[in-house]
Amino acid sequence: MNYPVWDVPFIGSGLVVAIIAIIHLLISHLAIGGGAFIFVAELWSDRQKNGQQIRDWLHEYATYFLVYTTVFGAVTGVGIWFAIQLANPEGTSLLIHQFVFAWAIEWVMFLGELSILYLYYYGWQKNSRRMQLWLAGLYFVTAWGSLFVINGILTFMLTPGAWTLANTSILAGFFNPGFLPSLLIRTLVMFMVAGLFAIIVAARVTGDDNLKERLIGFSTKWLIPGALIIPFLLLWYWVTLPDSATDLIRGGVVGVEGGRLEIITRYFWLALVSGALIVVGALLIAIKPRVISMTGAIALFLIAQFGFLGAEFAREMARKPYVIYGVLYSNGLWKHNAVNENYMQRPYLETARWDPEVSLLSRSHGEWVFRLQCVGCHTRDGYRSIEDRTSDWDAQFAYRWLKTMHEQGVMPPFQGNREDRAALAAYLMSLHDREVAAADILATDTLARGVAEPVRDEASEAMEEQQ
Amino acid sequence: MIVVGALAMPLPDTLGYAAPVWVLQGLSYFTLSLHLLAMNFTIGACLLLIWTHFRNRAGHAGVKHFFGSSLPLGMSYVITLGVPPLLFVQVLYGQLFYSSSVLIGALWILVIPAVLIAYAAFYYHKLQREARPRYQWAVVAVATTLLLCVGYIYVNNLTLSMSPDKWLRIYEAHPGGGILHHGEPTVPSRYLLFLSGAFAAAGVALLWRGAFLFRWGYDTEANQSQKLGFRAFLLSPMLWIIAASWVYSSRPEDIKAMFVFDSTMVLLAVGVVSALVAIAFAYLSVGKRNLLFPLLSSLGIFGGMVCTVVFRDQVRLEYIKPYLDIASIPVNAQWGMLALFLMALVVALALLVVLMVKVLPKIAEGARERLEKTIAAGRT
Numbered sequence: 152m153n154y155p156v157w158d159v160p161f162i163g164s165g166l167v168v169a170i171i172a173i174i175h176l177l178i179s180h181l182a183i184g185g186g187a188f189i190f191v192a193e194l195w196s197d198r199q200k201n202g203q204q205i206r207d208w209l210h211e212y213a214t215y216f217l218v219y220t221t222v223f224g225a226v227t228g229v230g231i232w233f234a235i236q237l238a239n240p241e242g243t244s245l246l247i248h249q250f251v252f253a254w255a256i257e258w259v260m261f262l263g264e265l266s267i268l269y270l271y272y273y274g275w276q277k278n279s280r281r282m283q284l285w286l287a288g289l290y291f292v293t294a295w296g297s298l299f300v301i302n303g304i305l306t307f308m309l310t311p312g313a314w315t316l317a318n319t320s321i322l323a324g325f326f327n328p329g330f331l332p333s334l335l336i337r338t339l340v341m342f343m344v345a346g347l348f349a350i351i352v353a354a355r356v357t358g359d360d361n362l363k364e365r366l367i368g369f370s371t372k373w374l375i376p377g378a379l380i381i382p383f384l385l386l387w388y389w390v391t392l393p394d395s396a397t398d399l400i401r402g403g404v405v406g407v408e409g410g411r412l413e414i415i416t417r418y419f420w421l422a423l424v425s426g427a428l429i430v431v432g433a434l435l436i437a438i439k440p441r442v443i444s445m446t447g448a449i450a451l452f453l454i455a456q457f458g459f460l461g462a463e464f465a466r467e468m469a470r471k472p473y474v475i476y477g478v479l480y481s482n483g484l485w486k487h488n489a490v491n492e493n494y495m496q497r498p499y500l501e502t503a504r505w506d507p508e509v510s511l512l513s514r515s516h517g518e519w520v521f522r523l524q525c526v527g528c529h530t531r532d533g534y535r536s537i538e539d540r541t542s543d544w545d546a547q548f549a550y551r552w553l554k555t556m557h558e559q560g561v562m563p564p565f566q567g568n569r570e571d572r573a574a575l576a577a578y579l580m581s582l583h584d585r586e587v588a589a590a591d592i593l594a595t596d597t598l599a600r601g602v603a604e605p606v607r608d609e610a611s612e613a614m615e616e617q618q
Numbered sequence: 619m620i621v622v623g624a625l626a627m628p629l630p631d632t633l634g635y636a637a638p639v640w641v642l643q644g645l646s647y648f649t650l651s652l653h654l655l656a657m658n659f660t661i662g663a664c665l666l667l668i669w670t671h672f673r674n675r676a677g678h679a680g681v682k683h684f685f686g687s688s689l690p691l692g693m694s695y696v697i698t699l700g701v702p703p704l705l706f707v708q709v710l711y712g713q714l715f716y717s718s719s720v721l722i723g724a725l726w727i728l729v730i731p732a733v734l735i736a737y738a739a740f741y742y743h744k745l746q747r748e749a750r751p752r753y754q755w756a757v758v759a760v761a762t763t764l765l766l767c768v769g770y771i772y773v774n775n776l777t778l779s780m781s782p783d784k785w786l787r788i789y790e791a792h793p794g795g796g797i798l799h800h801g802e803p804t805v806p807s808r809y810l811l812f813l814s815g816a817f818a819a820a821g822v823a824l825l826w827r828g829a830f831l832f833r834w835g836y837d838t839e840a841n842q843s844q845k846l847g848f849r850a851f852l853l854s855p856m857l858w859i860i861a862a863s864w865v866y867s868s869r870p871e872d873i874k875a876m877f878v879f880d881s882t883m884v885l886l887a888v889g890v891v892s893a894l895v896a897i898a899f900a901y902l903s904v905g906k907r908n909l910l911f912p913l914l915s916s917l918g919i920f921g922g923m924v925c926t927v928v929f930r931d932q933v934r935l936e937y938i939k940p941y942l943d944i945a946s947i948p949v950n951a952q953w954g955m956l957a958l959f960l961m962a963l964v965v966a967l968a969l970l971v972v973l974m975v976k977v978l979p980k981i982a983e984g985a986r987e988r989l990e991k992t993i994a995a996g997r998t
């Protein structure tokens with residue numbers, strides 16, 4: 152436990168990250184796809200008879216695009232960084248130290264992208280046609296370059312591939328198995344998002360000539376490549392995922408009651424259904440471009456937002472219990488320590504670094520174990536609430552469950568000895584106003600197992616089995 | 619916990635530094651100075667915009683308009699130029715920076731909505747000020763307040779990151795991070811120090827503007843702009859002197875000892891000389907179409923900024939000496955990646971320069987035409 156855990160009441164640190172990330176994902180894809188859209192639309196306008204009219208419309212597109220992507224996109228991008236640094240300092244530190252210069256290159260791309268966008272936008276009346284085309288093209292190249300870089304780092308987290316702590320080759324980590332399918336999916340998705348955004352701006356167009364129809368026709372075409380190819384890319388991406396992750400998506404999470412917590416599956420379906428709805432919606436719009444209103448177009452865009460929500464949550468769940476798959480657990484426990492029995496059996500608070508002085512088996516003991524080990528993923532009474540999840544538990548059950556909690560496949564193994572487990576179990580009970588003394592839990596357990604062998608813990612057996 | 623009063627200092631990242639420390643520091647110093655320059659400009663522009671709104675003298679309308687148009691851009695570069703220092707501070711001092719950020723977590727994350735709202739407000743102001751002129755000053759004032767809060771949170775975080783001895787106590791009392799670095803005597807003075815450049819940065823922008831206005835033949839407007847710019851500029855050295863002596867007197871004795879006959883004295887001297895150069899050329903800029911003087915004045919401000927930033931880092935190293943020796947952290951240099959980054963940077967900057975040389979004159983031409991229209995409409 153190298154870093155303090157940010158204990159956010161009710162929402163939980165994970166949800167803070169998720170909220171910012173979901174907003175950012177849609178906008179950042181728009182920021183890149185929109186670059187391609189503007190470039191191609193500039194070219195297209197040259198071949199149309201009312202080219203100037205189209206370019207005026209394109210300027211309107213660019214205005215919304217500029218404000219939306221530079222304000223909301225840039226700030227939420229920095230926001231993700233702030234949030235992951237709070238929610239998971241250890242993991243963020245690894246990503247930063249391993250990929251410093253990749254991040255730095257990403258920033259160069261971003262600086263270029265932003266400055267070029269300003270030159271394009273503020274120069275639109277005076278620049279030559281050639282210059283505007285150059286700027287739009289260069290904008291897209293730098294923006295896509297930033298995607299290329301960030302994509303390597305993001306996919307690394309779920310599929311680190313040949314990268315290990317012993318082989319910290321940046322190439323192995325960056326060009327990991329998920330890199331290519333993810334890059335292609337994102338590229339096609341961002342064309343779709345650019346098209347959807349254009350439909351909104353085009354829906355505002357009025358007038359008797361067929362400008363609106365033509366703009367809508369042009370915009371909907373941006374969804375075709377994605378609709379046709381993404382399903383195949385998803386299959387490819389699927390096979391690169393770690394087995395346990397695909398199991399999770401197929402089967403959901405098996406809970407204590409034997410019931411299935413199929414959240415991950417639901418998120419996955421949410422993404423797929425949103426995608427399908429968007430394709431159907433765009434098809435209808437393409438057939439009857441006149442009828443589409445602003446509201447309808449915005450609704451379609453919001454469906455895309457739901458699609459990103461589903462995809463983001465599904466990916467987050469697929470990575471559970473890790474932040475860097477197979478290397479670092481979400482609560483700051485390293486995999487190589489997790490398989491080290493001695494490490495795992497030590498009195499937890501002796502090694503935890505960030506706990507204050509507490510007396511053994513007190514409520515604070517349990518609370519600090521909870522804070523430092525569980526709060527990274529759970530809250531007490533809000534998001535992924537522990538109160539809900541333990542409402543019909545009794546102390547002995549909690550005490551035993553903690554030993555094998557990692558077998559669910561979404562949680563890291565418990566760190567600490569019997570006292571730590573008892574203290575945590577008592578703390579969990581206290582959340583339901585059931586005051587159980589941790590010492591009693593230990594005593595009952597010792598009785599049940601026979602006084603002869605209290606020292607050897609079943610948890611260590613479980614650990615051995617794992618190895 | 620068994621050990622009483624233990625220090626909660628995280629271990630450094632096992633991956634070590636990806637480049638020698640001086641490379642990382644150099645990159646951090648350079649980019650952070652640019653960040654602070656943009657930040658000071660933006661805050662100074664806000665304050666001067668509000669001030670001109672209420673003074674409402676001849677020539678003020680143009681100045682107000684100018685600042686209103688530049689705020690979104692200024693904000694954009696505050697953020698963009700803040701990113702690389704954010705990267706390098708995590709590389710160099712991750713253990714300190716992550717810890718202190720979590721300790722003030724709830725307030726730290728509020729930086730994001732605050733920046734978002736302020737930035738959006740600047741665009742709202744710029745795009746709506748003509749259509750809905752009422753209360754536009756209030757929109758800017760709200761944004762300014764938010765930015766001032768953001769800066770304050772920054773100073774709290776960074777001073778806290780240098781005080782590991784306080785961490786555990788703070789964390790125990792506020793695990794959600796809902797508290798700032800209370801009771802730290804250097805916070806207010808340090809805050810003032812980092813914002814003292816605001817008037818110089820915004821003032822020098824008015825000197826630039828004036829020089830262009832002279833070139834375009836608007837002598838009255840140009841003179842007003844430059845006079846106001848220079849007078850605003852002078853506030854900065856005054857604030858700086860107050861802040862610097864306050865910072866000095868609020869520092870612990872062992873840190874004060876650093877100031878005596880040390881390489882830090884050289885830094886201080888260079889900083890003061892840069893500032894004097896900036897002031898001198900600002901003075902020379904007034905009433906002239908010459909672009910070299912505002913340029914030299916701007917470089918002087920930047921030089922002063924760099925000295926402040928380097929000095930600030932030396933103080934940080936002095937503070938954390940008992941807890942962390944960065945020389946002991948292994949360097950696993952990624953030379954190839956560093957080279958790739960530098961190449962990308964050079965190519966990107968070269969490209970931007972070429973594009974700007976071609977496009978900026980056109981944008982200026984557009985601005986001039988709009989100005990002509992405004993003047994014709996009798997609004998200036």
Ligand code: HEM
Pocket residue numbers: 229646650653657696697698699700701702703704705706707733765766768769770772773774776777808812813930
């Ligand atoms: C918009 C309002 C902002 C204001 C007023 C502001 C102000 C400041 C101030 C006053 C400092 C110096 C703090 C000290 O040393 O005590 C600072 C440092 C810093 N700022 Fe900003 N900032 C702003 C936005 C940002 C953003 C959006 C970022 C990130 C993208 C950022 C990144 C940084 C970093 C990383 C440092 C410290 C680097 C180091 O210690 O090496 N700032 N800022």
